[in-house]
Amino acid sequence: MIIILNILVVDDERFVREALTEAIREASVEYRIAGEAQHGEEAFRMIQAHPVDLVITDVRMPRMDGLELCRRIYEFNPDIRIVLLTGYADFSYARQAMKYHVSDYLLKPCDSVEILNVIEKHAEEHKLQRFQRQVEQLRHSHVLEKHLNDLLYGIPIPYFNQSILPAYQCIYLLCMAMKAPMSHSIWNEQQALNAVKNISEEWLEPHVKAVGIMEEDHLVIYLFNEKKRSLSEMETVADELHAVIRNNLKLLVQIGISTPAQHQSEVPRRYRESYQAMQTALQHSDKHIYTYTEVGREEMPGEDEVLDMSEKGKRRVVEHMLQVIDERYPENLSLRMLADEVYMNPTYLGRIFKEDTGHSFNYYLNLVRVRQAKRLLEDFRIRVYEVCDQVGFKDPAYFSQTFKKYTGITPQEYQNSRQADL
Template structure:
């Protein structure tokens, strides 16, 4: 944690600085300033986590500094150190987001305790922010993955899409099947994704995904010229060279045209996959743009490949939603609405892929969850019934016995731990 000390008395600055530097292994006094104006100069150059400032200073006082910090450095905490026990100042300090204040003279113990508490809060806040960024990134990848297969983006997730002028899809394939010793294909495409997200930063935001035997990347552009396929080819060729140099494998890449609407992401993916497959077949090509492909329509084999993968994706999302909402009165229509799909179509592909109907599979999930809950002998059968979506305990017992062969009560007795 970087600390900035602001006080017009040099003795106070020096004393605080020596005290904190001596006591704190997790913090550093990154600067000292005589007043608020000098503090602004330091803030513009050095990242500061905590400011300890006098309230009355010439030039710019502590309250004016607090107001500026709140507006321009919202992540920086501020503690006021003052000899004036004035309620009006304290009230203004709270208004400007001041974290706390100490009255001069404060004991060493009070100051160190306050700084230590703020250090702990800062670490917790940074961890939470990191987790939130990871959750947002995972959600963005998931939603883009859905869009590749034509599954619509829920309106409440539209805000997670990065700002862009246009986007292209790049699909990376291994040029040959020979892998560097110790590598697996999934590990390799994960590395491709990570490299892409850093490498394309000067041009936009790249979001990579991992598929079986391919690595699609959605590149949201903000700085390149409008619809320049040659520029896109050169950019992709440089990226493929970078991949080969880092991962010591031979790659090829297919490029879609530039698109403006997310509704066309599925079409862009098809374009890039078709181009990538042509590049893989060509002995000399490493990058192929969809404009280089002579066939107008995608081959039937590729369309079937995408259809099968899209169905798997839909089934995966359906089962995930069912498991998440077992307590509810679920129907096929409920899940279809969540996935923005036609219930009849969803029911048909579900039965084709799983081999049983939606309702039959849902009952199986509920019975499996009920058995896991009944292993805890302190849980009542009626509680289990509610937690797996049966509002009537008698009907739950009937369905449970039909599938398991015994009642929930007998199942729980049989799984009671032996007494020592």
């Protein structure tokens, strides 16, 4: 059963409270009576102790009246909705509570249908707000995971998204892979790793902020520690997590643990450490967890493997640039601007872009702009100068020159030819 609305009823008249709570309980299984209170003081104690979404309260009550309760609720949690029940003589007095975001006013005596209609309205609004929060949380999680995935390969988090990182004093990285064989499992390797990711994030939450990143054949877990923790502490946490995975999912994983990173710039190196420690764990059956300090420098990846990691990083940088161009081509984009966003040298950034795409940044940007311009020019009602502005060219003469360079004809000639074909 899903509880949509937790409702607190406040009135100094017992029969009013009982009649109202009975009507609410019978109206819908999605409503829960969070409590009944006979005055504001009692109500506010309940609000502090239990989740409450909606308060239905009388105005005139002993100990603490409805207006003071509204003020206290607003200062404690302005998201709690309030419905005031008031007599005709008190209505103008009750309207003082508008500054405390009171949602509705109902004049006594009011029947149960009127009250239930108001409650239903708030339930729908509350449901919509909760859905919007869930969507926003998913969006935040997706963006965070994308940036953390890039960070593994040396792509810094853009300065405008720095605040997305959880607070930390140090970061440890765990690499996990399935211990072969997996023939007994009901999952394939990717499904198993995804299940490990979910249970790991959930179980680690009370200990440390954990974010899992899925790779092709292994899982990387960031451990953001708000205080400095020793490697031995991380080993203990990893050992307990291993037992949780084994007991709950019936899966065996091998784990590698990095040394701590004090700054995000150290993450690519720590990733390689944890990856190598995991590979050692996979090659040895004596234990399921290895730390990088146990593996030693002599067993770190060779130059070819490190170069391969770097190539992955370059590819991710280029993918990011292509996405930015596709999404932001109307803006005044420049290679330096993108380089500043990812904290990279613009010359180096331009070189790896050309190595991967075969084109310079400016050539590719103009190619995308011309492609979009051709699409817009299909509509003969739009003016060439309007298209010029919409695709990111600020100078119509330069737009015409560039368009002809890529297509062999001017924008006006292209539009005329398309109109003639109709």
